[in-house]
Amino acid sequence: MKRRSRTMDRAKASCWTKRAREGRWWMTVIPLYGFTILFVALPILYLIVLSFLTRAQTWGVVNQLTLENYARIVKPVYLNTFKESFQLAILTTITTLAVGYPFGYFMARLPKKRKTMMMLLVVIPFWTSALMRMYGWIIIFRSNGILDKLLMWLGVTEKPLKLLYSYPAVLVGMIYSLLPFMILSVYSSTDKMDWSLVEAARDLGATRLEAFLTVTVKMTLPGILSGIVLVFIPSMGLFFIADILGGGKVMLVGNLIQNQLQSGRDWPFAAALSVMLMIFTSIMIWLYRRLSGVKDLEGLL
Amino acid sequence: MRKTWKKSAALTAAALLAASLSGCGGSGQNDGTKAPETAATEANQEAAESPETEEAKQDKAEEKPSGGGELNIYTWAEYVPQSVIDRFEEETGIRVNYTNFEANEEMLAKLETSNGGDYDIVIASDYIIKIAADEGLVKEIDKEKVPNYENIDPVFQNFFYDPENTMTVPYGPGIPLLVYDPSMVSCEITGYESLWDPSLEDSVALMDSERVVMGMALKTMGESFNTEDLDVIRAAGDKLMELAPNVRVLSQNQTQDYLLSGEVNAAFLFTSQVVLALADNPELEVVYPEEGLGFGVDAAFIPANAPNSDNAHAFLNFILDGEVGAEVSQQTYYLCPNKAAYEFLPEEFQKSLVISTDDIPNGEFIQDVGAEATALHEEIWTEFKAKLD
Numbered sequence: 132m133k134r135r136s137r138t139m140d141r142a143k144a145s146c147w148t149k150r151a152r153e154g155r156w157w158m159t160v161i162p163l164y165g166f167t168i169l170f171v172a173l174p175i176l177y178l179i180v181l182s183f184l185t186r187a188q189t190w191g192v193v194n195q196l197t198l199e200n201y202a203r204i205v206k207p208v209y210l211n212t213f214k215e216s217f218q219l220a221i222l223t224t225i226t227t228l229a230v231g232y233p234f235g236y237f238m239a240r241l242p243k244k245r246k247t248m249m250m251l252l253v254v255i256p257f258w259t260s261a262l263m264r265m266y267g268w269i270i271i272f273r274s275n276g277i278l279d280k281l282l283m284w285l286g287v288t289e290k291p292l293k294l295l296y297s298y299p300a301v302l303v304g305m306i307y308s309l310l311p312f313m314i315l316s317v318y319s320s321t322d323k324m325d326w327s328l329v330e331a332a333r334d335l336g337a338t339r340l341e342a343f344l345t346v347t348v349k350m351t352l353p354g355i356l357s358g359i360v361l362v363f364i365p366s367m368g369l370f371f372i373a374d375i376l377g378g379g380k381v382m383l384v385g386n387l388i389q390n391q392l393q394s395g396r397d398w399p400f401a402a403a404l405s406v407m408l409m410i411f412t413s414i415m416i417w418l419y420r421r422l423s424g425v426k427d428l429e430g431l432l
Numbered sequence: 433m434r435k436t437w438k439k440s441a442a443l444t445a446a447a448l449l450a451a452s453l454s455g456c457g458g459s460g461q462n463d464g465t466k467a468p469e470t471a472a473t474e475a476n477q478e479a480a481e482s483p484e485t486e487e488a489k490q491d492k493a494e495e496k497p498s499g500g501g502e503l504n505i506y507t508w509a510e511y512v513p514q515s516v517i518d519r520f521e522e523e524t525g526i527r528v529n530y531t532n533f534e535a536n537e538e539m540l541a542k543l544e545t546s547n548g549g550d551y552d553i554v555i556a557s558d559y560i561i562k563i564a565a566d567e568g569l570v571k572e573i574d575k576e577k578v579p580n581y582e583n584i585d586p587v588f589q590n591f592f593y594d595p596e597n598t599m600t601v602p603y604g605p606g607i608p609l610l611v612y613d614p615s616m617v618s619c620e621i622t623g624y625e626s627l628w629d630p631s632l633e634d635s636v637a638l639m640d641s642e643r644v645v646m647g648m649a650l651k652t653m654g655e656s657f658n659t660e661d662l663d664v665i666r667a668a669g670d671k672l673m674e675l676a677p678n679v680r681v682l683s684q685n686q687t688q689d690y691l692l693s694g695e696v697n698a699a700f701l702f703t704s705q706v707v708l709a710l711a712d713n714p715e716l717e718v719v720y721p722e723e724g725l726g727f728g729v730d731a732a733f734i735p736a737n738a739p740n741s742d743n744a745h746a747f748l749n750f751i752l753d754g755e756v757g758a759e760v761s762q763q764t765y766y767l768c769p770n771k772a773a774y775e776f777l778p779e780e781f782q783k784s785l786v787i788s789t790d791d792i793p794n795g796e797f798i799q800d801v802g803a804e805a806t807a808l809h810e811e812i813w814t815e816f817k818a819k820l821d
Contacts, residue, residue: 186803187803188802188803189563189566189800189802189803190540190563190566190567191544191567203807206811208811208814208815208818209811209814211814211815211818212814212818215818215821273693273695274693274694274695275693275694293634293680293695295695296680296681297821298821301821377821378680378681378682378683379640379681379682379683379817380679380681380682380817380820380821381817381820381821382814382817382818386817387814390642390810390813390814391810392537393535393536393537393538394535394537394641394642394643394810395806395807395810396537396806397803397806397807397810400807
């Protein structure tokens with residue numbers, strides 16, 4: 132009797148503490164949920180609602196529901212802007228992958244001390260404002276700038292080129308800004324890799340290239356895909372690079388949204404464009420999950 | 433020129449800072465006992481006039497023990513010269529908080545969220561002041577508190593955004609002009625139309641503003657900047673597309689640098705940029721477009737619920753003083769709307785400022801054209817930009 136009651140007590144007690152612990156666990160999540168609801172969900176909701184409203188004649192928004200804003204996106208002019216942004220984003224992603232993959236791969240294979248050193252060198256540019264770094268490119272690219280002088284000195288060109296304020300200049304700026312994301316993603320998945328699998332493949336008769344293609348690429352795929360997502364998505368929206376290095380001549384979706392907000396004073400249309408951009412990026416992330424089978428982004432997130 | 437101005441401004445600022453620091457070191461404690469009283473009386477005076485801002489006012493009085501309260505200025509970066517702000521602070525004991533915006537629309541959005549509170553002085557462009565006034569966000573100026581109001585040259589008054597001259601003080605009026613480098617340009621430039629000349633391929637800088645650039649196309653067709661006729665706008669858009677091969681860069685700020693560095697050979701510039709370009713290279717030619725001039729005024733106003741309305745009036749009165757007005761215009765490089773300031777302007781400055789006030793009545797403002805026309809302008813602009821890269 133005595134013994135039994137004691138076990139029952141213990142059971143009761145443990146039950147109680149467990150429930151208490153559950154209760155407390157729930158409490159710790161409140162700030163997280165609160166933050167997400169307040170700063171992520173509500174603004175998005177606001178954006179979606181706004182995208183269905185009508186702009187006022189001169190300033191502000193009228194509470195009149197319409198699908199007009201979405202209908203306007205399908206106009207060839209605006210579809211073309213999406214297409215151009217998409218093209219630039221694809222070009223940026225492919226180039227960063229081509230440069231960033233080997234970079235990240237070999238970085239992960241360096242001795243530990245030099246690895247940390249390299250990591251630091253990759254991250255250091257982030258300490259300066261991205262805007263400042265773009266102005267640095269102006270100094271290099273402008274007519275009679277550093278690159279022009281170098282090319283003329285080498286005898287490659289005879290007179291100053293018009294390098295700045297062009298599509299290629301924007302592309303260079305994009306690649307430069309987003310390359311670190313690719314490097315770090317590839318690096319982190321290569322760093323985690325089990326090299327004995329590559330050795331096994333080699334032992335079983337695979338050539339270096341075969342082993343790389345069948346084992347290494349597959350195992351670093353999450354890194355590659357997260358790099359692609361981390362490069363592709365921002366490159367759809369980085370409007371200041373297009374403004375600075377494109378001399379205001381390259382219009383991406385980001386520039387279009389900014390224009391609609393400012394000189395266009397058409398907030399609902401800007402919201403509709405943003406919603407489209409969000410849907411587009413969500414599809415990218417969904418694809419990433421499907422392809423890689425990974426729920427989280429490798430590396431930075 | 434601009435560079436040297438910045439440098440000297442920095443030096444003056446540094447010198448003033450050093451002076452004020454050493455001043456504080458000596459008498460800081462005395463200040464401490466005396467100042468809260470003045471601040472408090474100031475606060476009470478203000479509170480009596482605008483009871484709804486009483487709390488805000490008292491907070492500020494506590495924060496700032498050594499002077500006549502605060503003044504929150506909201507405008508573009510560096511648009512009010514630091515030397516003018518320093519002098520105002522020194523003369524009145526009012527501490528100035530300078531906040532800047534990038535675009536007029538950004539300003540209006542912010543002003544709307546705070547219902548015309550937060551800021552005491554806003555300096556922005558004509559068309560947005562009109563919208564702000566229609567939204568009820570602009571306060572009427574109490575001219576008894578601004579005796580210098582009569583210094584305003586009447587040429588710069590009675591405009592559409594303030595027909596009765598009750599709400600604004602003109603700050604930076606200007607006429608955008610064409611400027612080109614005659615040694616690089618083979619065709620004759622007489623107006624907007626000349627920019628379409630094939631010899632100018634890839635060598636023209638324009639403003640990154642759809643209404644201005646579209647306005648040029650409209651003017652070549654003999655139309656107004658502000659036409660709301662969609663067919664006319666469309667026709668101007670078609671014409672604009674033909675300009676694409678000649679455009680080297682679209683830029684709002686420091687556009688004169690492209691001309692000076694040889695990146696472009698012709699440019700459509702704001703008045704301040706025209707002055708700076710000529711100061712650096714007097715060989716440049718300035719053209720008054722034959723199709724018709726544009727005109728714009730950046731003006732100062734007091735938002736409807738400005739927390740420090742008295743200080744705002746004091747500031748308006750201060751910049752309308754002849755000597756101060758001359759300093760403002762010399763450093764912003766816009767036209768001087770202050771007739772009391774003319775005698776203080778150095779002769780060299782008057783000469784480099786090529787626009788005569790006789791041209792002003794001929795200039796046309798760019799105004800709001802309503803939702804439909806604005807949307808069409810945006811659409812054409814997007815199409816135009818796609819043609820540029």
